[in-house]
Amino acid sequence: MTELLRVEHLNKAYGEVPVLQDISFTVNTGEVQVVLGPSGSGKSTLIRCLNGLEPYQSGTIYFQGQKVDPTPKNWQLLRQKIGMVFQSYDLFPNLNIMDNITLGPIKVQKQSKATAQKEALRLLDTVGLADYTAKFPRELSGGQKQRIAIVRALALHPDFMLFDEVTASLDPEMVRGVLEIMANLAKQKMTMIVVTHEMNFAQQIADNVLFLDDGHILESTPGKDFFTNPQTDRAKEFLQSMDF
Amino acid sequence: MSWQIIQQSLPMFQKGFILTLQMSALGILGAIILGLMCSLCQYFKIPVLKQIVGAYIELSRNTPLLIQLFFIYYGLPGIGLKLSAYTCGIIGLIFLGGSYMAEGFSGGFDGIPNSQIESGKAIGLSQGQLTRYVVFPQGFALSIPALAANIIFLIKETSIFTVIAIPELTNTALDLIGLYYHTNEYLLVLVVGYAIILIPLSIILTWLERRIRYGTFGD
Numbered sequence: 001m002t003e004l005l006r007v008e009h010l011n012k013a014y015g016e017v018p019v020l021q022d023i024s025f026t027v028n029t030g031e032v033q034v035v036l037g038p039s040g041s042g043k044s045t046l047i048r049c050l051n052g053l054e055p056y057q058s059g060t061i062y063f064q065g066q067k068v069d070p071t072p073k074n075w076q077l078l079r080q081k082i083g084m085v086f087q088s089y090d091l092f093p094n095l096n097i098m099d100n101i102t103l104g105p106i107k108v109q110k111q112s113k114a115t116a117q118k119e120a121l122r123l124l125d126t127v128g129l130a131d132y133t134a135k136f137p138r139e140l141s142g143g144q145k146q147r148i149a150i151v152r153a154l155a156l157h158p159d160f161m162l163f164d165e166v167t168a169s170l171d172p173e174m175v176r177g178v179l180e181i182m183a184n185l186a187k188q189k190m191t192m193i194v195v196t197h198e199m200n201f202a203q204q205i206a207d208n209v210l211f212l213d214d215g216h217i218l219e220s221t222p223g224k225d226f227f228t229n230p231q232t233d234r235a236k237e238f239l240q241s242m243d244f
Numbered sequence: 245m246s247w248q249i250i251q252q253s254l255p256m257f258q259k260g261f262i263l264t265l266q267m268s269a270l271g272i273l274g275a276i277i278l279g280l281m282c283s284l285c286q287y288f289k290i291p292v293l294k295q296i297v298g299a300y301i302e303l304s305r306n307t308p309l310l311i312q313l314f315f316i317y318y319g320l321p322g323i324g325l326k327l328s329a330y331t332c333g334i335i336g337l338i339f340l341g342g343s344y345m346a347e348g349f350s351g352g353f354d355g356i357p358n359s360q361i362e363s364g365k366a367i368g369l370s371q372g373q374l375t376r377y378v379v380f381p382q383g384f385a386l387s388i389p390a391l392a393a394n395i396i397f398l399i400k401e402t403s404i405f406t407v408i409a410i411p412e413l414t415n416t417a418l419d420l421i422g423l424y425y426h427t428n429e430y431l432l433v434l435v436v437g438y439a440i441i442l443i444p445l446s447i448i449l450t451w452l453e454r455r456i457r458y459g460t461f462g463d
């Protein structure tokens with residue numbers, strides 16, 4: 001197994017308040033790392049640090065064996081390789097679906113429009129939205145928007161995907177479709193870090209679970225064990241609170 | 245009220261009308277360009293320029309156009325810069341309008357949710373690309389109502405040009421009244437003159453506002 005991402009002793013505070021403390025973990029290529037933890041434990045902050053949206057005070061991130069020099073310029077280049085999908089989709093309202101998806105490939109990766117559009121269509125087809133290219137985000141349901149947001153991130157052919165509670169704002173009937181897409185990605189051996197409150201889904205896809213509490217990693221346990229046999233009392237309580 | 249007096253004055257008013265339109269157009273165009281540049285300096289927090297822009301905006305917004313015009317028209321020749329009244333008027337309008345437009349644009353840029361900026365960054369856009377494809381189109385649409393109000397405001401402000409003897413609409417009316425004392429007739433033409441510019445313009449601007457808003461955000 002090759003290592004894709006390694007985080008060592010990451011510390012992050014908002015002002016005086018520590019939010020992440022001494023975070024260390026490794027993600028191997030093709031692996032799904034699920035991050036669980038109570039609200040406010042630092043899950044979003046952690047994955048935002050991993051693509052440079054949040055600065056951190058100390059610690060080192062290695063990406064594909066290379067130490068990341070956390071300058072804005074470096075992060076900008078790295079973000080092509082690290083796809084991120086947010087809870088609130090955040091499609092660009094001023095662009096239609098095709099342009100939302102191809103903006104990155106065309107402008108950032110300098111692909112030709114024809115190539116980018118062909119790939120966008122292929123990806124849209126895999127999420128069942130090939131007929132939506134000319135529509136605008138406002139014309140889509142939440143679930144459709146989130147599927148487009150995933151396609152927008154995938155269009156850059158990232159080596160690695162970050163998902164931050166991508167189903168949390170969706171109506172229950174929309175959740176399944178989005179989770180299926182993520183499960184498919186996992187099956188295709190996409191490396192991902194997934195923050196979710198969908199415990200059944202987490203159990204289904206997690207190769208490993210990082211359990212975060214109050215800015216610390218309380219445990220890092222293989223997915224097959226975490227849900228049946230968590231090591232810490234906090235994790236047990238957490239699973240119970242999730243009715244799991 | 246004499247129809248004949250009104251009719252006789254129309255050719256002069258026509259000249260004033262055209263001058264008002266011309267100077268408004270140039271002044272507003274200049275103000276929009278200046279305002280956009282200022283707001284971008286502020287949005288990107290460009291060192292030094294940001295402070296200069298801040299000082300300019302305070303100065304421009306907190307002094308009357310009348311005083312600004314006097315300064316440009318009577319003050320600048322003191323340092324060897326003698327400009328025609330026409331040029332002074334346009335410069336004055338740009339100086340005043342630039343700050344209003346800057347604040348209009350800034351309001352729009354600030355109205356873009358941070359999550360939009362982050363999702364742009366997340367697909368690897370550079371700062372420049374982010375501005376070009378995300379910040380500017382959305383910020384522009386959001387700032388249109390303020391810009392439209394400023395356009396109307398600046399056109400009305402051109403009436404102050406009369407103090408440096410620019411023969412625009414108001415000046416024409418005041419001149420004619422001074423010469424022939426037909427106050428009612430000339431004031432009526434003056435009011436109608438401004439109404440012909442401002443009423444259709446504000447209808448067009450409202451329509452444009454809706455169009456651009458709809459085109460950008462779909463509501």
Ligand SMILES: Nc1ncnc2c1ncn2[C@@H]1O[C@H](COP(=O)(O)OP(=O)(O)OP(=O)(O)O)[C@@H](O)[C@H]1O
Nearest residue numbers: 014017019037038039040041042043044045046165
């Ligand atoms: N911009 C900010 N400024 C100050 N404090 C912040 C900021 N963002 C988050 N925090 C704090 O950092 C801590 C971790 O927040 P974070 O959003 O990472 O938690 P989370 O685990 O993702 O929670 P949730 O499950 O509710 O999404 C919280 O205590 C939160 O209040």
Ligand SMILES: [Mg+2]
Nearest residue numbers: 043044045165
């Ligand atoms: Mg969160």
